[in-house]
Amino acid sequence: MEALTRIVVKAVEAGLFGDLASISPLQRISVYADDVVLFLKPLQGELWATRHILSLFGEASGPHVNFRKTTATLIRGSHEEEERTARILGCELAAFPIRYLRLQLALRPLTKAEWQPLLDQVTKSVPGWQRGLISREGRLVLINSVVAARAVHQMVVAEAPTWMLEEINKWMRAFFWADPERPWQGLPGLKDPEAEGVFQSLAQFTVGDGRLTYFWRDRWIGGYTAEELAPEVFARVPTRRRNSRLVAEALQEDVWIDDIHGEMTVDLWMQCLNLWEAVEEVEKDSTRPDSITWKGVESGTYTAKGTYKMLCQGGIRWAMSKPVWGSFSPMKCKVFAWLTLRYRLWTSDRRARHGLQEHPDLCYICLQEEDNVDHIFTLCPYARQVWYRVLRSANLRIADPGFTGNLQRWWTEARKRVRRFDRKRFDTMVICTAWTLWKQRNARAFGNEREQKTVEQVLVQVRDDFHLWERAKRGGRLGAARE
Incomplete structure (x- = not known):
């Protein structure tokens, strides 16, 4: 490839290629392995000279140029210049942005859709499930040496927008601070309201020691949830407490009452009293664990097949x-x-x-x-x-x-x-x-x-x-x- 560079420099010195502003003869060609970029004017003489130089180089050295896999990109060229380039070089024309050495090259700022492939490349360079298999020291080296380097490589030629830097930093933080016992940490959580409603309607909780049942969320109070029995009380409970308070914790000295925030009104006290009476009527057995009965199947045990069959009852089966x-x-x-x-x-x-x-x-x-x-x-x-x-x-x-x-x-x-x-x-x-x-x-x-x-x-x-x-x-x- 060094020989090709010397041939191009000689061609510039011999006047086969015209001068380009702010570019030396050595900078007319960029070679990395088998990737080559050549800068020239879309003039008939320079185009024919380029084709002959590449053909002669292939005959002399062995590696021939496949013009079908070669692309030409014009910088603000006219339609006539595009036709001339495609006709003489016999290659396809590509518009900006183009990729060279995994860099997105463009004449204008890249759009969000054009930045997205780079973001995907950064986040997929290391699968998220591997975070729990690597030590924290190893994750730090991996982030600094591999993940961050990909983004820095692109920013050599283009300034990354703020949203992209935030997404990359967010992914690197999640990867670094991952809990080895929770490899799914950092993955996007999907919560389907319809699926949650089906689960709440089909799952029947039987309270034992109260270590598996959530006080505010689950349907364990005579087939009802706390929200259905006392909606105003439920609205005063912070989301964090709703999602973490277990029945075993809540019933110790009626700690669940402390979860209610805000000023207590008469209606609120009445709902709170009704909820307390309903909780007291629930039979509890601290000698056995909590159990869940799935009403969607005859066995009472959840299976994906049985639940799907139940949900599809009444549907039309496809003949094929x-x-x-x-x-x-x-x-x-x-x-x-x-x-x-x-x-x-x-x-x-x-x-x-x-x-x-x-x-x-x-x-x-x-x-x-x-x-x-x-x-x-x-x-x-x-x-x-x-x-x-x-x-x-x-x-x-x-x-x-x-x-x-x-x-x-x-x-x-x-x-x-x-x-x-x-x-x-x-x-x-x-x-x-x-x-x-x-x-x-x-x-x-x-x-x-x-x-x-x-x-x-x-x-x-x-x-x-x-x-x-x-x-x-x-x-x-x-x-x-x-x-």
Whole structure:
């Protein structure tokens, strides 16, 4: 790379490159490993000279410049200069801000959206769950040497806004002062009012020694909470006391009365007296611990499955839930099938609806119809050939999905013609075929020629993947199937 620098300096001295204000010939090029930045004017002579210099350097040294992976950025250039640059250099044009050596370079102050990736990079440099596995001295070194260094690196070229510095400092403080016994400390707390209401309505507390039940929050007073029995009294209790006062502590010499702040009125005394009487009527057994009975399930013990089943009572079951989630395909393929049937794949028609592109593209395989879910998996001639070959290789006399034009409708009708004990294998075969078609579509959409396959090759791929998934179901190469 030193030779390239010397060639550029010689080109400046020979007049192939014009002078740039406040820049010496040596500063015209910045080289770090295989990352190179070259400053020049968008004139025809300088552009051709740059292309020839880079080509000759590649022929002489070995490392050739891939102009397809090279970008040119103009500093306040005209439209004519942009066209000239793209035509001569044969590379893509990139607008500011651009990234070089992980630095965000721009002509104007960066927006909050442009600063956010750097903030994410800083906070994700060390996963939060590791804080409990590192000593405090180690955390201090890690913060000063790694986390803070990333932010300082960006501030070499741009002044960070106040909000970003505060976010970084906040994350570093939480990481440094973490309690090793509480690795979740510092993570954002999510509190769903609806979920809390469901919990309060289904959880029934039986007080024993009072060391697990909260006096002000839990539903332990005859099936009621203190807030429901005495709302004005509850409003006078500080939040910190509501969230920390246990029944065992509150009932010692009626300490809970001291939690009530403010002037006591007649109505407040009446509610306080009613609450005291209700508390006295609760049966307590200090010889056993508190217990919680979950009314959402028959056993009285909380389970996620039982609670979810109870919450979904009365709902409409999706007809394709069993074919999708009951198959023995990998989880990522099940999620893919669910997204496909719900029309949630990011095809070009959906991108256009969301304003991510102006118009839907044509199918990347056949270039005939619009790129959408129905066409990719049922109507595309390539897909119809694949389905025909797959169904024939499985000895199934079923028409391909192209006759219906809708994958879910075809799948529902086709599985009825399959024997009941073979339907799970049929569902897996459908997901495997659709998954392979989607990968072929993406290989053409992103120009990955190595992954593009013919119909015969796709048939082999579907057969191999299906047998691998089936083997994983029987306890074989499960890890390989997951990949």
